[in-house]
Amino acid sequence: xxEHATRDRGRASMPTYLGMPPFPEAAGKAVADTRLRGNLxxxxxxxxxxxxxxxxxxxxxxxxxxxxxxIKDHTLEHLDHYLLLLEEKIxxxxxxxxWARDAAEANRIVADLVRATGHTEVVKVKSMATQxxxxxxxxxxxxxxxxxxxxxELIVQLGDxxxxxxxxxxxxxxxxxxxxxFRSRMPDAPADLSDSPAELAEAARRHLRAKFLSAKVxxxxxxxxxAETGTLVVLESEGNGRMCLTLPETLISVMGIEKVLPTWxxxxxxxxLLPRSSTAERMNPYTSTxxxxxxxxxxxxxxxxxxxNGRTDTLADQVxxxxxxxxxxxxxxxxxxxxxxxGGHAYxxxxxxxxxxxxxxxxxxxxxxxxxxxxxxxxxxxxCFEACPVAIxxxxxxxxxxxxxxxxxxxxxxVGTAMAAAGWTLRSPRRLALAQRLASASRRLxxxxxxxxxxxxxxRAWTDSRDAPAPPPESFRAWWKRTNGGxx
Amino acid sequence: MSSAREEILGRVGRILGPGRTPAAxxxxxxxRPYLRRHHEDGVLDLFAERTADYRATVHRxxxxxxxxxxxxxxxxSRYAVPGGLPAEWLAEVDxxxxxxxxxxxxxxxxxxxxxxxxxxxxxxxxxxxxxxxxQGRRALTLVPDYHLIVVTADxxxxxxxxxxxxxxxxxxxxxxxxxxxxxxxxxNRVEGVHGPRTLEVILTVRSP
Numbered sequence: 001x002x003e004h005a006t007r008d009r010g011r012a013s014m015p016t017y018l019g020m021p022p023f024p025e026a027a028g029k030a031v032a033d034t035r036l037r038g039n040l041x042x043x044x045x046x047x048x049x050x051x052x053x054x055x056x057x058x059x060x061x062x063x064x065x066x067x068x069x070x071i072k073d074h075t076l077e078h079l080d081h082y083l084l085l086l087e088e089k090i091x092x093x094x095x096x097x098x099w100a101r102d103a104a105e106a107n108r109i110v111a112d113l114v115r116a117t118g119h120t121e122v123v124k125v126k127s128m129a130t131q132x133x134x135x136x137x138x139x140x141x142x143x144x145x146x147x148x149x150x151x152x153e154l155i156v157q158l159g160d161x162x163x164x165x166x167x168x169x170x171x172x173x174x175x176x177x178x179x180x181x182f183r184s185r186m187p188d189a190p191a192d193l194s195d196s197p198a199e200l201a202e203a204a205r206r207h208l209r210a211k212f213l214s215a216k217v218x219x220x221x222x223x224x225x226x227a228e229t230g231t232l233v234v235l236e237s238e239g240n241g242r243m244c245l246t247l248p249e250t251l252i253s254v255m256g257i258e259k260v261l262p263t264w265x266x267x268x269x270x271x272x273l274l275p276r277s278s279t280a281e282r283m284n285p286y287t288s289t290x291x292x293x294x295x296x297x298x299x300x301x302x303x304x305x306x307x308x309n310g311r312t313d314t315l316a317d318q319v320x321x322x323x324x325x326x327x328x329x330x331x332x333x334x335x336x337x338x339x340x341x342x343g344g345h346a347y348x349x350x351x352x353x354x355x356x357x358x359x360x361x362x363x364x365x366x367x368x369x370x371x372x373x374x375x376x377x378x379x380x381x382x383x384c385f386e387a388c389p390v391a392i393x394x395x396x397x398x399x400x401x402x403x404x405x406x407x408x409x410x411x412x413x414x415v416g417t418a419m420a421a422a423g424w425t426l427r428s429p430r431r432l433a434l435a436q437r438l439a440s441a442s443r444r445l446x447x448x449x450x451x452x453x454x455x456x457x458x459x460r461a462w463t464d465s466r467d468a469p470a471p472p473p474e475s476f477r478a479w480w481k482r483t484n485g486g487x488x
Numbered sequence: 489m490s491s492a493r494e495e496i497l498g499r500v501g502r503i504l505g506p507g508r509t510p511a512a513x514x515x516x517x518x519x520r521p522y523l524r525r526h527h528e529d530g531v532l533d534l535f536a537e538r539t540a541d542y543r544a545t546v547h548r549x550x551x552x553x554x555x556x557x558x559x560x561x562x563x564x565s566r567y568a569v570p571g572g573l574p575a576e577w578l579a580e581v582d583x584x585x586x587x588x589x590x591x592x593x594x595x596x597x598x599x600x601x602x603x604x605x606x607x608x609x610x611x612x613x614x615x616x617x618x619x620x621x622x623q624g625r626r627a628l629t630l631v632p633d634y635h636l637i638v639v640t641a642d643x644x645x646x647x648x649x650x651x652x653x654x655x656x657x658x659x660x661x662x663x664x665x666x667x668x669x670x671x672x673x674x675x676n677r678v679e680g681v682h683g684p685r686t687l688e689v690i691l692t693v694r695s696p
Binding site: 039042043044046047058059060063064066067070071074077078079080081082083084093099100101105149150151152155167168170171174175178197198200201202204205208209212213226229231237238239240242243245246247257262263264265267268269271272275279281282283284285286287288289290291294296297298306308312315316 | 492493495496497499500501503504508511514515517518519520521522523526538541542592593596609611612613614619625626627630631648649652653657658659660661662663664665666667668669670671672673674675676677678679680681682683684
């Protein structure tokens with residue numbers, strides 16, 4: 001039995017999107033959607049080139065990346081120490097710290113805090129942690145309406161859709177689709193709204209302005225939390241973050257426990273790494289920092305919810321632990337050939353792309369067919385590792401998780417048997433020759449482009465997740481025998 | 489309710505084990521081979537260039553010409569100003585056009601806001617407010633659609649590390665790099681969503 005199976009798993013939950021098929025099946029459908037592929041190719045192609053030039057501008061990029069990696073590894077190695085320090089400093093600055101073992105507990109805490117204010121509406125800044133725990137749905141069950149204020153989140157929410165990218169959740173939508181969603185779902189959208197990005201942004205500004213000015217409660221995520229000072233940091237572009245962090249009376253922030261940093265000085269590394277990796281900017285338009293509450297400026301009541309939800313399980317895995325260095329920049333999504341074709345929805349998780357393929361199965365555990373298939377959602381080309389600003393060796397973790405998926409995931413019906421049969425065949429020249437003749441005879445299965453899309457009978461298990469190359473009409477061994485080694 | 493706290497900390501402690509080097513000692517072993525600054529010379533030019541890169545308008549004036557430059561920039565009818573803004577900056581603006589520390593309801597109807605700042609960062613074209621005197625509480629520079637910021641030459645740090653050294657994290661801070669923008673439509677930067685859509689900067693540099 002593997003070490004993973006014997007250790008005590010904490011409680012963790014994260015929505016596996018309802019009825020989500022395993023990655024190969026979902027990706028197969030997505031790849032056939034030409035509009036989706038066009039939208040993704042356009043958006044990821046744009047950001048890829050811009051990120052390269054933003055990174056090339058700093059000739060010490062590798063040194064910054066190494067420092068970022070070391071700071072994160074150090075923090076994880078002393079996580080208990082830094083969480084306690086953070087709690088102490090925030091409490092001293094007038095904030096309240098809550099701890100949540102899992103999604104249900106975090107949602108309960110936030111819902112109770114909102115109810116205690118007597119209000120039934122909250123404005124939200126885009127946050128991966130609250131996506132992960134399904135906060136909006138949990139609040140809705142308590143009669144609390146959450147309004148997403150980030151433009152892309154608004155597009156997703158109005159379109160009754162799912163996010164498909166960490167940074168730009170509506171990346172699968174092009175400007176014409178966004179215009180159609182606004183026209184049909186945004187009550188105050190102008191009837192003659194065009195698809196120019198500036199007009200679409202203007203419509204969102206008008207739509208949310210009254211909401212911001214009257215909001216009493218806001219919910220945010222956190223990019224970084226400085227333990228030595230109790231300071232929280234949120235990076236954003238639009239100003240919706242500043243609105244939510246500043247105007248309401250009560251602010252509730254939800255943060256994964258791995259987001260803590262030791263010192264204020266450490267921000268000098270991450271404020272250089274994150275914007276250039278994420279939006280390919282020297283600096284994002286707005287970064288807000290706050291420490292507890294400030295009398296006369298901003299919320300009077302501040303709560304921080306520290307979320308475990310599978311992170312301690314991830315910490316327990318010596319190889320998989322590096323996924324906790326992630327600063328959610330999404331560079332790995334933008335450079336991934338698999339993501340660019342399959343899109344984010346195929347990953348069946350709020351965390352798509354290469355980082356999602358190693359985070360989701362670790363946070364949720366390899367129990368479901370989706371999670372067992374995610375470590376295979378990669379060609380192991382290594383582009384993600386190269387782009388990662390904190391040097392997470394994603395291919396290494398993928399291979400490690402594949403081993404775990406084989407050990408303890410839902411058993412693939414035939415791969416084991418097929419491998420045993422292959423071994424038996426290869427050990428005998430006579431059996432191999434027979435097998436090769438059968439394979440050549442199977443050429444009638446060959447589809448267009450010389451690939452076999454589906455092998456017959458039990459061998460289907462192999463072609464469920466891959467195309468098989470067509471066998472040649474004559475095997476090398478058969479040719480050698482027939483031509484006397486090429487001499488006749 | 490403290491059981492979640494104890495359980496999480498307990499799990500972390502068991503996973504990481506006893507006998508670790510104390511955090512403070514281990515922290516000093518982190519290697520920081522990166523640069524403290526990327527540019528040594530021409531820091532003010534760099535600041536002006538990088539700020540303009542993000543479509544902010546940048547004017548460079550001698551301190552003696554500041555009141556005139558402020559008056560020329562304010563072409564609308566009424567502006568918010570925070571307490572503690574040096575009176576001489578506004579010497580050429582009609583006082584009737586100024587609202588001192590207005591409430592949020594009034595802010596939304598004004599043409600803009602005029603403030604100073606705490607620190608600026610040349611490398612990234614960033615201006616940092618610490619919401620002290622002359623900068624106002626955070627809402628003041630957020631709700632209006634236009635923001636005029638006066639930056640003095642001595643406030644410009646060459647790069648991110650030195651800027652952070654000059655700031656006090658106990659204060660609320662706002663880092664501003666260009667006007668409000670979004671990359672949410674096809675991953676292209678478009679100016680103007682919820683924050684001020686026009687950012688104008690006056691950099692005062694003493695003429696040699």
